[in-house]
Amino acid sequence: xxxxxxxxxxxxxxxxxxxxxxxxxxxxxxxxxxxxxxxxxxxxxxxxxxxxxxxxxxxxxxxxxxxxxxxxxxxxxxxxxxxxxxxxxxxxxxxxxxxxxxxxxxxxxxxxxxxxxxxxxxxxxxxxxxxxxxxxxxxxxxxxxxxxxxxxxxxxxxxxxxxxxxxxxxxxxxxxxxxxxxxxxxxxxxxxxxxxxxxxxxxxxxxxxxxxxxxxxxxxxxxxxxxxxxxxxxxxxxxxxxxxxxxxxxxxxxxxxxxxxxxxxxxxxxxxxxxxxxxxxxxxxxxxxxxxxxxxxxxxxxxxxxxxxxxxxxxxxxxxxxxxxxxxxxxxxxxxxxxxxxxxxxxxxxxxxxxxxxxxxxxxxxxxxxxxxxxxxxxxxxxxxxxxxxxxxxxxxxxxxxxxxxxxxxxxxxxxxxxxxxxxx
Amino acid sequence: xxxxxxxxxxxxxxxxxxxxxxxxxxxxxxxxxxxxxxxxxxxxxxxxxxxxxxxxxxxxxxxxxxxxxxxxxxxxxxxxxxxxxxxxxxxxxxxxxxxxxxxxxxxxxxxxxxxxxxxxxxxxxxxxxxxxxxxxxxxxxxxxxxxxxxxxxxxxxxxxxxxxxxxxxxxxxxxxxxxxxxxxxxxxxxxxxxxxxxxxxxxxxxxxxxxxxxxxxxxxxxxxxxxxxxxxxxxxxxxxxxxxxxxxxxxxxxxxxxxxxxxxxxxxxxxxxxxxxxxxxxxxxxxxxxxxxxxxx
Numbered sequence: 001x002x003x004x005x006x007x008x009x010x011x012x013x014x015x016x017x018x019x020x021x022x023x024x025x026x027x028x029x030x031x032x033x034x035x036x037x038x039x040x041x042x043x044x045x046x047x048x049x050x051x052x053x054x055x056x057x058x059x060x061x062x063x064x065x066x067x068x069x070x071x072x073x074x075x076x077x078x079x080x081x082x083x084x085x086x087x088x089x090x091x092x093x094x095x096x097x098x099x100x101x102x103x104x105x106x107x108x109x110x111x112x113x114x115x116x117x118x119x120x121x122x123x124x125x126x127x128x129x130x131x132x133x134x135x136x137x138x139x140x141x142x143x144x145x146x147x148x149x150x151x152x153x154x155x156x157x158x159x160x161x162x163x164x165x166x167x168x169x170x171x172x173x174x175x176x177x178x179x180x181x182x183x184x185x186x187x188x189x190x191x192x193x194x195x196x197x198x199x200x201x202x203x204x205x206x207x208x209x210x211x212x213x214x215x216x217x218x219x220x221x222x223x224x225x226x227x228x229x230x231x232x233x234x235x236x237x238x239x240x241x242x243x244x245x246x247x248x249x250x251x252x253x254x255x256x257x258x259x260x261x262x263x264x265x266x267x268x269x270x271x272x273x274x275x276x277x278x279x280x281x282x283x284x285x286x287x288x289x290x291x292x293x294x295x296x297x298x299x300x301x302x303x304x305x306x307x308x309x310x311x312x313x314x315x316x317x318x319x320x321x322x323x324x325x326x327x328x329x330x331x332x333x334x335x336x337x338x339x340x341x342x343x344x345x346x347x348x349x350x351x352x353x354x355x356x357x358x359x360x361x362x363x364x365x366x367x368x369x370x371x372x373x374x375x376x377x378x379x380x381x382x383x384x385x386x387x388x389x390x391x392x393x394x395x396x397x398x399x400x401x402x403x404x405x406x407x408x409x410x411x412x413x414x415x416x417x418x419x420x421x422x423x424x425x
Numbered sequence: 426x427x428x429x430x431x432x433x434x435x436x437x438x439x440x441x442x443x444x445x446x447x448x449x450x451x452x453x454x455x456x457x458x459x460x461x462x463x464x465x466x467x468x469x470x471x472x473x474x475x476x477x478x479x480x481x482x483x484x485x486x487x488x489x490x491x492x493x494x495x496x497x498x499x500x501x502x503x504x505x506x507x508x509x510x511x512x513x514x515x516x517x518x519x520x521x522x523x524x525x526x527x528x529x530x531x532x533x534x535x536x537x538x539x540x541x542x543x544x545x546x547x548x549x550x551x552x553x554x555x556x557x558x559x560x561x562x563x564x565x566x567x568x569x570x571x572x573x574x575x576x577x578x579x580x581x582x583x584x585x586x587x588x589x590x591x592x593x594x595x596x597x598x599x600x601x602x603x604x605x606x607x608x609x610x611x612x613x614x615x616x617x618x619x620x621x622x623x624x625x626x627x628x629x630x631x632x633x634x635x636x637x638x639x640x641x642x643x644x645x646x647x648x649x650x651x652x653x654x655x656x657x658x659x660x661x662x663x664x665x666x667x668x669x670x671x672x673x674x675x676x677x678x679x680x681x682x683x684x685x686x687x688x689x690x691x692x693x694x695x696x697x698x699x700x701x702x703x704x705x706x707x708x709x710x711x712x713x714x715x716x717x718x719x720x721x722x
Contacts (some may be wrong), residue, residue: 075685099688187574190560197580197668248559250580251669256558265560386686394494397669401582423476 028320029061033080034091035073035305036066037145037274045340053327060320070305074099077310081105086312089321091144094132094306095381095389098220101140102383106308108138112318121326125347131378133306135220141306142325143346145337147273148300148369148376149206151293155286157182157189157267168268168290172210172236175268175293179246182267191246192268193261194237198254200396201380201389202301203270206292207233209299209377215392220382221424225392226407226414229296234406236295238399250401272303273369276342280363289365291372298375304343344369383424388417460701466694478691485695495696498667498674501586505675506654508590509597514646516594517601518639522631524602525609535606542600550663553592554579557664579665582672589664589673593657601646608642609635640719648711655704676700 032050036042043066050064067073070093077090081103092100100106113119125143133141155165161181169175179191194203201215208215213229216222224230240247261269262282270292279287292300307325309318327333331349335356338345345351351360351370360367382388395413398404404412467485472478489495524535541549556563557578565575578588612635620630636643658678661667667674667682676696684693 071685078688103688187560197666248577248580250577252577252580253554253558255663256554256561259558260561263561384687386682386688390682390686393668394670401580401669401672403582403670 027059027061028316029063030089030317030320030324031063031065031080031087032089032091032324033065033067033073033077033087035068035070035093037069037305042341045337049328049333049337050324053324056327057320057323060323062324070096073305078103078105081310081312086310088313088317089307089309089325091305091307094141094143094146094302094304095379095385096308097132097135097140097306097381098383098385100308101135105310106140107311107313107318108140109142109309110138112309112322118322118326124349125329126344126373128373128376128378129302129344129346131218132302132381135218141308142329144305144307144329145341145343146302146304146306146346147343148302148372149203149270149292150273150276150300150368150372151268151270151290152261152275152279153268153288153290154261154264154266155288157264157285161267165286165288168288169293171293172295176240176244176246179240179268180244183246189264190248190266191244192240192270193247193252193257193266194240194270195254195257196237196251196397196400199303200251201392202303204233204237204392204396205301205377205380206270206299207237207295209301209375210292210295210297211236212296214377215380216378216382218378220385221421223382223388223392223414223417223421225395225410225417231407231410233295234396234399234410237396238406241400242402251397273344274304274342276365276369280365289368291368291375298372300372300376301379302373302376303379338366342366344373382417382421384420387420391416391420463694463697463701466691467698469691471689471691485692488692489695489699494671494674494679497671498676498679501672501674502655502676504586505590505593506651508587509593509654510647510650512590513594513598513650514601514643516598517605517646520598520602521605521609525606538599538602540599541596542603544596546596546657546659547663549592549596550660553660554664557588579673580669582669585665585669585673589660592660593654597650597653601650604642604646605639608639612638640715644711644715644719647715648708651707651711652704655700 034046046064046066050062054060054062065076065087067076067090073090073092074096077087077092080086097106109122113122122139122142129143129146130139133139133143151168153168158165158178161178163178163181169178175192182191183189196203205215208230211229211233213224213227213233215224215230217224241249257266257269257271258275258278260266261271262279262284264285276289291298307328309321309325313321329346331345331347331353332355334345334347334350335353337343338350339355339359345356350356351367356366360370380389380392391413395404395409399406399409403409468480468482469478470476470481470484520538524531524538528534544552555561559565559575559577559580562575562578564578568575576584578584616634616638617630620634625633655675655677658675658681661673661675661678665673667678677700680693680696680700683689683696
C-alpha cells in the first residue's frame with residue numbers, strides 16, 4: 001500500500017517536472033540591464049512598463065535588472081557577457097557604442113529588422129538622437145532615455161536686474177551682457193554657471209557646436225580638439241569667469257549646481273533636461289527654460305541611454321528583444337516616459353500623442369528640449385572613448401582653472417587623442 | 426621506525442593540513458591567486474577585435490613611466506599620505522589623552538570624537554560636499570558672515586587636495602583615538618604617581634614614559650594610516666572625480682578609471698602591481714625601522 005502511494009507521488013512529481021519544463025521551453029526569457037542616472041522613482045516606471053509588456057506578451061518573460069549608473073550598467077553587462085550568462089538586451093550609455101562594438105558585444109539593428117514595417121520603425125526617431133547610435137553605416141543603438149542641455153534661468157532675478165524675463169539671451173554677446181547685469185558685486189549672485197566637473201566634455205560639446213564645430217567624426221576615429229573654433233569655444237567659457245567675471249573661476253561642481261540655482265546664487269545655469277522635474281518641484285521663484293544661446297549657430301549635444309541587443313542571442317531571443325524595444329519606444333510609452341521623467345519624447349509621433357500635447361500646453365518648458373533637437377549633435381564618443389573623454393575633460397579643467405591657455409591645453413589633448421586613435425583608421 | 430608510528434605521523438600531518446585548509450583556501454583564492462594573475466595580466470597588451478592581447482613584457486610598465494597622469498596621481502598620493510598621517514595621529518593622541526582624564530561629560534566627548542568613524546566614507550563625502558561648495562556651502566557662509574570672501578575649495582587645483590586631507594583627518598583621527606585610548610587605559614597609574622614624586626613635568630612624563638609605552642600602538646596606527654591613505658578613494662567619486670585636471674587624482678582611483686572607464690584591464694593590472702609593491706615596501710620598512718625603537722612589555 002505504502003509502496004503504491006510512493007509510486008503515485010513520484011509519478012505525479014515527474015509529470016509535473018515535465019509539464020514545467022515544457023512551459024519554460026515555450027517561454028522566451030530575456031534579461032535586461034538598465035541604468036538610472038537621475039533622481040526620482042525611475043525604476044518603478046521601468047518595471048511598470050515591463051509588467052505591462054509581459055501582460056501583452058505572455059510568451060515572453062523579462063527580467064529587468066536595475067544596474068546603477070551608466071558606468072555600472074556597462075560593467076555589469078560586459079561582466080555578464082564574459083561569465084557566459086549574458087543579458088539579451090540592455091539600456092546603456094549612448095556613447096558606449098564603440099566600446100561595445102570593439103568588444104564584439106552587440107549586434108546591429110540592421111541585421112535584425114526584417115519587415116518593411118520594422119525598417120520604417122528604425123527611421124521613426126528624431127535623427128539627432130540617432131547620431132550616437134549609428135556608425136560605420138549601421139544602427140547599433142535605439143534611443144530610450146535621452147536628454148539635451150538647456151538653460152534654466154531665474155525670471156525674478158531677470159526682473160530685478162531690469163531684464164525682460166521673457167527674453168532669455170539668444171547669443172553669446174547677449175549672454176555675457178545679461179550675466180553682467182545679473183551678477184551682484186558683493187558676490188551674493190552670479191550671472192551664470194556652467195558645470196565643469198562630472199561631464200565637462202558634454203557642456204563643452206554644446207559650446208563647440210555653437211561656435212560651428214563638432215568634436216569628432218562619425219567613425220569615432222578622429223577628434224577635432226585643436227580646431228580654431230573649438231579653441232574659441234573654450235576661450236569663451238574661460239572668459240565668462242576670468243574676463244567678464246560673471247561666473248565663479250575654477251571648476252563648478254555638477255552635483256551641487258542645481259542647489260546653487262534653487263538658492264538664487266546663480267541667475268542662469270546650463271544643465272540636463274533631466275533636472276526639469278526636480279527644478280519645477282523645488283523652485284520658490286519663477287523660472288524659465290530656454291534653448292542654449294548661439295554663436296555661429298545654436299547647438300547642444302544629446303545625452304543619455306540607448307537600447308542595445310547583444311550578439312550572444314538566439315534568433316528567438318532577438319525577435320523577443322525587438323518586440324520589447326518596440327514596445328518601450330512606441331509613441332504612447334515614450335510620451336508617458338517623457339512626462340514622468342523630463343527625458344525627451346524620442347520620436348515626433350510621441351509629441352503627437354494626446355499625453356504630451358496636453359503636457360506641453362500646460363507646461364511649455366517641456367517643449368524646449370524638443371525644439372532644440374534640430375540643432376543637436378552627437379555626444380562625444382570615439383573608440384577608446386573613456387581615455388579620449390578624459391583627455392578633453394582634463395584640458396577643459398586645466399584651462400578653466402588657469403593652469404594652461406585654452407589653445408595649449410586643447411593642442412595637447414588633440415595630440416594624445418591622435419595617438420590613441422591611430423590604430424582605428 | 427615501526428609502521429604504527431609512521432601511520433601516526435602521517436595522520437598528524439593530515440590533521441595539521443586539514444586544520445590549515447580553510448584559511449589556506451581563502452588566502453590562496455582571494456589573495457595569492459589574484460596577485461599572481463594580476464602580475465601575469467600586467468605583462469600583456471590590451472586586446473581588441475583586430476589585435477588580440479599578446480605578451481609585451483614590461484611594455485605596460487614603460488608606458489606607465491611615460492604617463493603624466495600616473496606621476497601626478499603618485500605625487501598626489503604622497504602629499505595625501507604626508508598630509509593625513511602625522512596630523513591625524515597627533516590629533517588622535519591629543520584626543521585620547523583628553524578623554525582619558527576624569528572630566529564631566531567624558532562619555533559624550535568620546536562619542537563625539539568617534540562619530541565620524543562610524544559614518545561610511547560616501548556619507549562623509551556627501552556631507553563635506555556641502556561644506557565646501559562655493560556660495561551655499563557651510564564654510565563659505567561662515568566666511569561671509571565675518572565679511573570674508575568665500576573660495577571654490579574643490580574647484581581650485583591649489584586647494585582641492587588640502588580640502589580632501591582635512592576631511593580625511595576629521596574622519597580618521599577618531600578611529601585612531603580608540604586605539605590610543607585602549608593603550609592608555611592599560612598603563613598603570615603608578616607610573617604617573619612615581620613621576621610626580623620625582624618632580625617630572627607633565628611634558629617629560631609624556632615624552633619619557635607615556636609615549637615610549639604607546640609605541641606598539643603607534644606602529645599599528647601608523648601602518649593602518651599609511652594603508653588607508655592609499656586605500657581610501659570613495660570620497661573622490663562624490664567630491665571631485667580626481668579633478669580638476671587630476672589635481673586630486675589618487676593611485677587607486679586611477680586604477681579604477683583605467684579598469685572600468687577605459688576598459689584597459691592590463692594597464693590597471695600594471696598600476697595595481699606598482700601600488701602593491703609600494704605598500705609592501707613601506708610596511709616592511711616601518712616594521713624594520715620602528716621595531717628597533719619600540720619597547721614591548
